[in-house]
Amino acid sequence: MSRRYEWEREVAVEAVREAARLCRAVREEISPEILAKKDKSPVTVADFGSQALVARTLAEAFPDDPIIAEEDSAELRLPGNAPLLDQVLRHVRNIRAEGDSTDSIDAGQVCAWIDRGGTSAYRDRFWTLDPIDGTKGFLRGEQYAVALALIVEGQVAVAALACPGLDAVFYAVRDEGAFGVPVESGDDDAAGPPVHVRVSGRDDPAAVRFCESVESGHSAHGDAASVAGRLGMTAPPLRMDSQAKYAVVARGEADIYLRLPTRADYREKIWDHAAGALIVAEAGGTVTDVHGKPLEFHHGRELIANRGVIVTNGRLHDRVLGAIRELRIGEESPV
Ligand code: AMP
Numbered sequence: 001m002s003r004r005y006e007w008e009r010e011v012a013v014e015a016v017r018e019a020a021r022l023c024r025a026v027r028e029e030i031s032p033e034i035l036a037k038k039d040k041s042p043v044t045v046a047d048f049g050s051q052a053l054v055a056r057t058l059a060e061a062f063p064d065d066p067i068i069a070e071e072d073s074a075e076l077r078l079p080g081n082a083p084l085l086d087q088v089l090r091h092v093r094n095i096r097a098e099g100d101s102t103d104s105i106d107a108g109q110v111c112a113w114i115d116r117g118g119t120s121a122y123r124d125r126f127w128t129l130d131p132i133d134g135t136k137g138f139l140r141g142e143q144y145a146v147a148l149a150l151i152v153e154g155q156v157a158v159a160a161l162a163c164p165g166l167d168a169v170f171y172a173v174r175d176e177g178a179f180g181v182p183v184e185s186g187d188d189d190a191a192g193p194p195v196h197v198r199v200s201g202r203d204d205p206a207a208v209r210f211c212e213s214v215e216s217g218h219s220a221h222g223d224a225a226s227v228a229g230r231l232g233m234t235a236p237p238l239r240m241d242s243q244a245k246y247a248v249v250a251r252g253e254a255d256i257y258l259r260l261p262t263r264a265d266y267r268e269k270i271w272d273h274a275a276g277a278l279i280v281a282e283a284g285g286t287v288t289d290v291h292g293k294p295l296e297f298h299h300g301r302e303l304i305a306n307r308g309v310i311v312t313n314g315r316l317h318d319r320v321l322g323a324i325r326e327l328r329i330g331e332e333s334p335v
């Protein structure tokens with residue numbers, strides 16, 4: 001079988017793996033005092049460092065591809081943020097030190113890599129990146145992800161999702177299945193072959209498990225409880241940050257991921273869903289918005305044509321959408 005996007009897939013997996021190494025290194029330096037002060041600077045350092053590394057890798061491999069990413073370097077370039085920029089530079093150099101000479105990496109270079117993520121207009125082929133998805137989970141020492149996807153003609157073609165809290169990198173190429181490899185090793189021979197990931201076959205509501213955001217500001221917990229009640233789902237929700245939720249549905253540990261709108265005017269960001277959505281679809285699951293409409297990735301930075309996101313193992317999808325319709329969730333008009 002001819003394999004499409006093999007080079008893109010390899011580059012994407014290595015890119016998120018390297019970025020995840022940086023995130024872990026930053027995480028290891030977080031002291032209890034920093035957490036107690038509610039100091040968010042480690043997230044900022046990991047966010048920018050992760051984006052710099054991924055953007056650099058993509059620039060080397062695919063110099064003509066634009067990147068739509070969450071961050072730009074404007075904030076980092078402010079004189080008051082020089083200490084943060086120093087930290088980003090230190091971490092990027094540490095990661096890169098293993099591979100090549102780091103002398104040439106300076107702060108200007110790091111900012112220039114970050115700013116490769118500044119595209120916002122739609123193009124026929126582009127990458128979208130969330131350098132740290134689930135920043136609160138990162139700080140809590142729980143789930144977070146580095147999420148990268150290649151979008152070609154409006155469809156997600158390649159996805160790579162590093163989930164350090166699940167100890168895995170998940171990846172998928174459209175029509176070729178979804179796989180997982182350990183997050184640590186770059187050497188697949190040593191780590192064993194990639195594991196095929198598949199959604200669960202569960203369809204008895206009494207046995208299924210749904211997941212949702214930890215943050216009630218990101219997904220309406222009350223509405224999710226109403227959907228669960230209507231369907232006879234009795235297990236408590238599995239709450240976790242980031243696209244790790246897509247990953248646990250993809251590998252069958254959970255059966256449903258509900259992201260129900262909290263505000264009429266919020267539009268989901270493409271980098272929060274592109275990678276996870278392809279991985280679940282390739283694992284045999286179904287991903288739509290709350291109205292059952294496929295996610296549309298060709299409108300720029302936001303999923304402007306969609307409301308909320310519903311992810312299931314496929315078997316449960318129609319029932320979940322039916323409950324949402326009956327409860328009239330997501331029907332309020334934008335203010
Ligand atoms: P999660 O970890 O699943 O709670 O999602 C984290 C993501 O939620 C962040 O990357 C934000 O882009 C996104 N976000 C921020 N505000 C909202 C909101 N009001 N509704 C849905 N998602 C949001």
Ligand code: MG
Pocket residue numbers: 130132133134271272
């Ligand atoms: Mg995010």
